[in-house]
Structures are given as C-alpha cells and as structure tokens.
Amino acid sequence: MSRVVKLAVIPGDGIGPEVIAEAEKVLDAVTAETDVTFDKTRFSLGAARFLETGDTLTDDDLAAISAHDAILLGAVGGTPGDPRLKNANIERGLLLKLRFTLDHYVNLRPSKLFTGAAGPLANPGDIDFVVVREGTEGPYVGNGGAIRQGTPHEIANETSVNTAFGVERVVRYAFDLAERRRKKLTLVHKTNVLVHAGAIWQRIVNEVAAEHPDVAVDYLHVDAATIFLATDPARFDVIVTDNLFGDILTDLAGAVTGGIGLAASGNINPSGAFPSMFEPVHGSAPDIAGQQKADPTAAILSIALLLDHLGLTAESARVSAAVEADIASRDGARTTAEIGSAIAARL
Amino acid sequence: MSRVVKLAVIPGDGIGPEVIAEAEKVLDAVTAETDVTFDKTRFSLGAARFLETGDTLTDDDLAAISAHDAILLGAVGGTPGDPRLKNANIERGLLLKLRFTLDHYVNLRPSKLFTGAAGPLANPGDIDFVVVREGTEGPYVGNGGAIRQGTPHEIANETSVNTAFGVERVVRYAFDLAERRRKKLTLVHKTNVLVHAGAIWQRIVNEVAAEHPDVAVDYLHVDAATIFLATDPARFDVIVTDNLFGDILTDLAGAVTGGIGLAASGNINPSGAFPSMFEPVHGSAPDIAGQQKADPTAAILSIALLLDHLGLTAESARVSAAVEADIASRDGARTTAEIGSAIAARL
Numbered sequence: 096m097s098r099v100v101k102l103a104v105i106p107g108d109g110i111g112p113e114v115i116a117e118a119e120k121v122l123d124a125v126t127a128e129t130d131v132t133f134d135k136t137r138f139s140l141g142a143a144r145f146l147e148t149g150d151t152l153t154d155d156d157l158a159a160i161s162a163h164d165a166i167l168l169g170a171v172g173g174t175p176g177d178p179r180l181k182n183a184n185i186e187r188g189l190l191l192k193l194r195f196t197l198d199h200y201v202n203l204r205p206s207k208l209f210t211g212a213a214g215p216l217a218n219p220g221d222i223d224f225v226v227v228r229e230g231t232e233g234p235y236v237g238n239g240g241a242i243r244q245g246t247p248h249e250i251a252n253e254t255s256v257n258t259a260f261g262v263e264r265v266v267r268y269a270f271d272l273a274e275r276r277r278k279k280l281t282l283v284h285k286t287n288v289l290v291h292a293g294a295i296w297q298r299i300v301n302e303v304a305a306e307h308p309d310v311a312v313d314y315l316h317v318d319a320a321t322i323f324l325a326t327d328p329a330r331f332d333v334i335v336t337d338n339l340f341g342d343i344l345t346d347l348a349g350a351v352t353g354g355i356g357l358a359a360s361g362n363i364n365p366s367g368a369f370p371s372m373f374e375p376v377h378g379s380a381p382d383i384a385g386q387q388k389a390d391p392t393a394a395i396l397s398i399a400l401l402l403d404h405l406g407l408t409a410e411s412a413r414v415s416a417a418v419e420a421d422i423a424s425r426d427g428a429r430t431t432a433e434i435g436s437a438i439a440a441r442l
Numbered sequence: 443m444s445r446v447v448k449l450a451v452i453p454g455d456g457i458g459p460e461v462i463a464e465a466e467k468v469l470d471a472v473t474a475e476t477d478v479t480f481d482k483t484r485f486s487l488g489a490a491r492f493l494e495t496g497d498t499l500t501d502d503d504l505a506a507i508s509a510h511d512a513i514l515l516g517a518v519g520g521t522p523g524d525p526r527l528k529n530a531n532i533e534r535g536l537l538l539k540l541r542f543t544l545d546h547y548v549n550l551r552p553s554k555l556f557t558g559a560a561g562p563l564a565n566p567g568d569i570d571f572v573v574v575r576e577g578t579e580g581p582y583v584g585n586g587g588a589i590r591q592g593t594p595h596e597i598a599n600e601t602s603v604n605t606a607f608g609v610e611r612v613v614r615y616a617f618d619l620a621e622r623r624r625k626k627l628t629l630v631h632k633t634n635v636l637v638h639a640g641a642i643w644q645r646i647v648n649e650v651a652a653e654h655p656d657v658a659v660d661y662l663h664v665d666a667a668t669i670f671l672a673t674d675p676a677r678f679d680v681i682v683t684d685n686l687f688g689d690i691l692t693d694l695a696g697a698v699t700g701g702i703g704l705a706a707s708g709n710i711n712p713s714g715a716f717p718s719m720f721e722p723v724h725g726s727a728p729d730i731a732g733q734q735k736a737d738p739t740a741a742i743l744s745i746a747l748l749l750d751h752l753g754l755t756a757e758s759a760r761v762s763a764a765v766e767a768d769i770a771s772r773d774g775a776r777t778t779a780e781i782g783s784a785i786a787a788r789l
C-alpha cells in the first residue's frame with residue numbers, strides 16, 4: 096500500500112535554499128525504492144519575499160502550509176543591519192509565528208558527537224543527549240512592551256508566561272523520551288531567581304517523575320548547565336527546559352558537538368493537530384550564501400528527524416547511518432552539493 | 443597618612459568560610475607594609491544563620507553592612523533539597539537583596555586564562571575579557587507571580603524590567619572600561635525575540651557608541667555568544683549584557699578559563715553611594731565544605747578586584763601577579779589553606 100506525504104518546503108533565505116536542495120536529494124534517495132512518496136509544495140517565504148511583497152506570513156500562507164503533513168525549513172533572515180528590514184522581524188513574524196500557530200510545543204534538539212566530528216573540547220567524551228525545549232511559552236511569548244520609548248525615561252518589559260498545561264505536556268514528552276533512552280532526565284531552569292516560573296517547572300517535573308520511577312531525575316541551574324556542557328557533556332541524556340534556556344543550551348551543545356553545521360531540530364506538535372516542522376538549528380548565514388560553502392548535514396539530519404516523526408524509522412536510521420559514515424570519512428573541503436551527493440550515494 | 447577601610451566580611455555557608463579565610467590571609471599580607479588598614483566586621487549570614495534564627499537579612503543587618511566601605515562575601519546557600527530551607531530563598535533574600543538594595547548595578551566579571559590553568563578547550567587561545575553584567579534589573583527584578591498555584595490551571599509569570607536609566611549607566615561603565623582595554627565592546631542580548639528589552643539595550647549602546655568612536659562595537663545574540671565562548675573566546679574584550687544573560691555567560695566563561703574555582707567578581711556601585719561587594723562566582727558547594735578541598739583562588743582574585751576598586755592599584759596588581767605565579771607553578775593537590783598560604787607567601 097503506497098503512502099503519500101504532503102511536505103511543505105520553505106527553503107528561505109541565505110544558505111537555506113542550498114542546504115534544502117541537499118536535504119531533498121537525500122530524502123529522494125532514501126525513499127526511492129519505498130512505497131512512500133513525498134508530494135512537495137514549495138513556499139517562498141523569508142526576508143527576500145518580504146522585500147519583494149511586504150508580506151512575512153499571511154493567513155493564506157498559514158492555511159496552505161497547515162494543509163500539509165509536515166514542513167521542511169531551511170533558514171530565514173536577511174542581512175543583519177539591512178535598513179529595509181528594520182521593521183520586519185522575520186524571526187518573530189515568520190519562524191516564531193509558525194512555531195506558535197502550529198503549536199510546536201516540543202522543540203527537539205539532539206546532540207551527538209559523531210566519530211570524526213571535531214568539536215572544541217580536548218576531552219569531549221561520548222556525547223549523546225537530546226534537549227527537549229518548550230516551544231510555545233516562556234519569555235518567547237512576545238508579551239512585552241515599552242513606554243516613553245527613545246527617551247531617558249523609557250521602561251521596556253518582557254513577560255515570561257508559563258502554564259501548567261504547557262509545561263506538563265512537554266515534560267511528559269521528555270519523560271517518555273527518557274524511558275526510551277538511558278532513563279536520565281535533567282531539568283534546567285533558574286529556580287532560585289525566577290521563583291514563580293521555576294516553581295511551576297519543578298513542581299510538574301516532580302509530579303510526572305512520580306509516574307516514572309525508573310527515570311533518574313536531576314536539576315541544574317542554567318548557568319551550571321553551561322559549565323557541564325563545556326566540561327562533561329557526556330553526563331546528559333534528556334534535558335528538558337524552557338524556550339529561552341533551550342535556545343541557549345542547544346547552540347552551545349551544537350558547538351561542543353562539532354558546530355551548528357551538524358545540529359538538527361524538530362518543531363513538533365505531538366498531537367498531530369498541526370504539521371510538525373524540521374529545520375537545521377543554524378541561521379541563514381547571508382555572508383556565505385550562494386557560495387556552496389554551507390554544510391548541509393544539519394538539514395539532512397533534520398530529514399532523519401522528519402522520517403522518524405512520520406513513523407518511517409528504518410528510513411530515518413538509514414539517513415543517520417549515511418551521515419555518520421560520511422562524517423567519519425571526511426577530509427578536505429567539499430561543496431554543499433558534494434556533501435549532499437556523498438550522503439545520498441550511501442543510501 | 444594612614445587610611446582605614448571598613449570592610450564587612452560575610453563568610454557565609456559551605457566552603458565560604460574556608461575560601462574567605464585565605465582571601466583575608468592574602469589581604470593581610472599585601473597590606474602588611476602599607477599605610478592602609480582594613481578594619482573588619484564579620485557578619486554571620488546565610489543558610490546556617492537562617493536555620494538558627496529564622497532571619498535572612500534584616501534591616502539592622504543592612505544598615506550595619508551599609509556603614510562599611512566595602513564587602514567581602516564568600517558564598518551563601520544551604521544543602522540543596524534541605525526541607526528546612528524550602529521556604530527560605532537565600533539567593534533572593536540575601537545575595538540578590540544585597541545587590542539590589544546596595545544598587546550594585548555593575549556586576550564585573552573578568553575572565554582570563556592564566557598560564558598553567560587547564561580549561562576544557564583544546565585550543566583556547568589567549569582569553570582575556572571582562573563581562574559587565576547589569577546587576578539591578580532584567581529578569582532578576584522579582585516581578586513575577588502565579589495564579590491557581592499547584593493546579594492544572596496554574597499560570598506563572600516573570601517580568602523582565604529594563605529602564606533607560608539602568609541600561610545607560612551600565613553601558614557607560616562598559617564603554618569606559620573598553621577605552622582602558624583593547625577598545626572592543628560586544629553587546630549580548632536576544633533582540634530578535636525579546637524585542638522590547640532588546641531594543642532599549644541596542645538603542646542605548648548605539649547612542650553611547652557615538653561618544654566613543656574609537657571603540658569597535660558589535661552585537662551577538664546570546665545563543666551565538668555561547669558558541670563563540672566555546673570556539674573562540676579570545677575574540678572578546680568587553681561584553682555588556684543583562685542580568686540573566688550575564689549570569690549564564692560568566693559561568694560558561696569561568697568553565698572555559700579553567701573552572702569557577704578561579705572566577706572572581708565585583709558587585710559594584712560606581713557612585714560610591716553604597717559599599718561595593720566582592721565575591722567568587724562559585725557557590726557554597728556544601729558537598730565539599732569543611733574538607734579543605736575548595737580552591738580559594740576565586741576569593742583571592744576578588745580581593746584584587748576589591749583593592750582595585752579602592753584605588754589601591756599597586757596592591758591589586760601584586761595580588762594578581764602572585765595568583766598568576768601560583769597557578770603557573772601548580773602541580774599536585776593542595777589544601778585550601780596551602781593554596782592561600784602559597785599565594786600570601788609570594789607577596
């Protein structure tokens with residue numbers, strides 16, 4: 096019985112289109128002899144589209160994207176400091192709008208040090224953990240404002256919103272994931288300072304932990320967590336944390352595992368009510384765009400996450416294995432397309 | 443003409459008293475043949491004192507401490523999970539209360555990789571930067587709350603408050619510091635997501651930058667900043683950032699420069715209206731307390747910051763040089779007291 100997956104593809108800006116081309120190459124290769132077909136619709140969104148049309152993400156865009164089974168996104172964002180973009184917040188208006196509207200409450204970010212990948216640590220150890228970052232709450236909600244803007248009396252506030260509903264569902268996801276892994280879960284927050292937000296996270300982790308007696312649970316303040324990411328990242332299995340702390344920890348985690356050129360992510364709505372979205376952690380890097388210098392590995396590993404999410408676990412494992420083999424045999428510089436083709440050729 | 447400095451000493455909990463004993467040893471040694479005398483008053487504050495008396499920081503404590511010229515603090519905080527402390531937030535009620543009440547708006551945290559100090563990076567480069575962390579605003583203000591606590595309908599908020607007054611004074615301090623150093627300043631924030639708080643920081647940095655044409659200014663999102671701290675920390679000179687981002691970055695910076703056993707800090711009120719407070723970045727580490735296992739170097743380097751703040755620059759430089767020489771010649775384990783004595787002996 097053949098299956099058709101409707102995939103919305105958003106190549107985006109900068110290096111986005113280049114890395115997405117390679118991700119599609121790999122997706123095509125791994126599904127070539129299966130009975131799964133990806134029916135792709137391309138969406139032209141991002142800074143370039145904003146400059147052309149003035150639109151960031153319209154209701155029509157959203158409706159069209161929502162009608163898909165999943166989303167593959169490259170990277171969005173124009174050249175920093177471009178005056179024409181000064182009133183376009185592509186990050187909030189496009190990327191975060193997708194995450195919030197499509198209720199991507201699990202931002203899944205695995206970190207693994209592949210053999211052959213060179214990170215900055217002298218003794219990295221065997222790094223293999225997943226950050227489960229909350230994706231729809233916290234300081235990211237956009238509940239802020241300013242008065243007396245531009246004057247010496249300006250006051251600018253930002254409010255972090257944390258709900259039991261929102262925290263519980265992501266914490267449950269993290270515990271389920273820990274059950275399928277090494278059964279260790281670390282909550283990262285700053286409970287000693289952000290006492291209200293911290294208390295709701297700690298309470299709910301404690302409550303859900305009681306249902307998972309075989310999962311070892313600990314807690315780290317976010318500042319201490321960065322120390323361990325630099326000195327002993329192998330200690331982590333599953334980290335669950337809020338939107339902002341997750342943003343910070345996963346960039347650092349990407350760095351210690353060989354660079355964000357290798358870091359994949361899934362913005363997941365586990366209920367299936369909305370399509371989940373898969374994207375490399377890196378940005379659009381306009382400075383190297385169009386030069387075939389970008390590493391498409393993070394985008395390709397995002398394909399592995401996409402396949403896994405769709406239940407195509409064998410195909411997902413084949414992509415991961417091909418990436419792992421490619422990284423292990425890397426020497427010398429290759430173009431974006433060369434890396435993509437080499438990985439696709441292993442499938 | 444002899445000078446008397448009234449110093450409030452708060453050894454605190456855990457390893458606090460051990461490291462402060464060594465810091466005092468060094469302070470005594472470096473001032474022995476000068477005309478400066480430190481007139482010390484000891485304050486018994488922290489988790490131990492709370493357990494004994496129920497008090498964290500009384501108005502009388504505050505008044506007494508405020509009557510000093512400067513404060514030396516070890517570390518405060520009890521054993522994590524001690525049920526008797528569950529309603530005592532020593533961090534907010536004591537440490538942050540001191541920082542806020544004494545208007546310590548500059549939290550000064552230098553990071554330097556000393557010869558002989560072993561950090562986790564394979565190729566650390568020549569690390570020498572200072573984080574100027576805002577100390578009285580941002581997400582640390584404690585403007586939060588929760589409704590329907592403990593229920594599935596709980597909502598817990600935290601508000602970050604940022605004022606032009608508060609941001610400008612710390613940004614000016616950072617630019618003045620950059621002028622005396624390598625003339626490079628990096629603002630770290632998350633302006634693309636925290637748009638209101640981010641905008642006030644960016645605007646004021648731009649305005650003050652115009653008065654310092656010889657300082658090269660750049661900007662990094664906090665997530666990207668952690669990548670550079672792991673991959674190229676030598677690029678930084680002065681970093682200016684908010685209270686929470688500064689907390690996170692300085693623990694990571696401590697780790698990459700050989701551990702928070704070496705990281706010193708000053709909580710400074712540059713106006714002199716209130717006494718400034720000097721403390722190691724590390725915590726009370728109750729697990730190793732009383733065992734002479736703690737490294738007192740961070741506390742001793744905090745003495746160097748204290749001396750510098752008091753205008754005793756020659757004495758400050760002598761302490762730094764003694765620490766530097768001690769680190770360069772380290773081999774084998776020494777007790778807390780042995781390290782303190784070795785550094786004092788070099789003075």
Ligand SMILES: CC(C)[C@H](C(=O)O)[C@@H](O)C(=O)O
Nearest residue numbers: 186187190342376634635665
């Ligand atoms: C581009 C930005 C809004 C985004 C975030 O902060 O989540 C990015 O840093 C990420 O981690 O995906």
Ligand SMILES: CC(C)[C@H](C(=O)O)[C@@H](O)C(=O)O
Nearest residue numbers: 287288318533534537689723
């Ligand atoms: C103990 C805690 C309140 C404190 C902070 O968050 O500022 C500490 O982490 C620090 O960096 O001095």
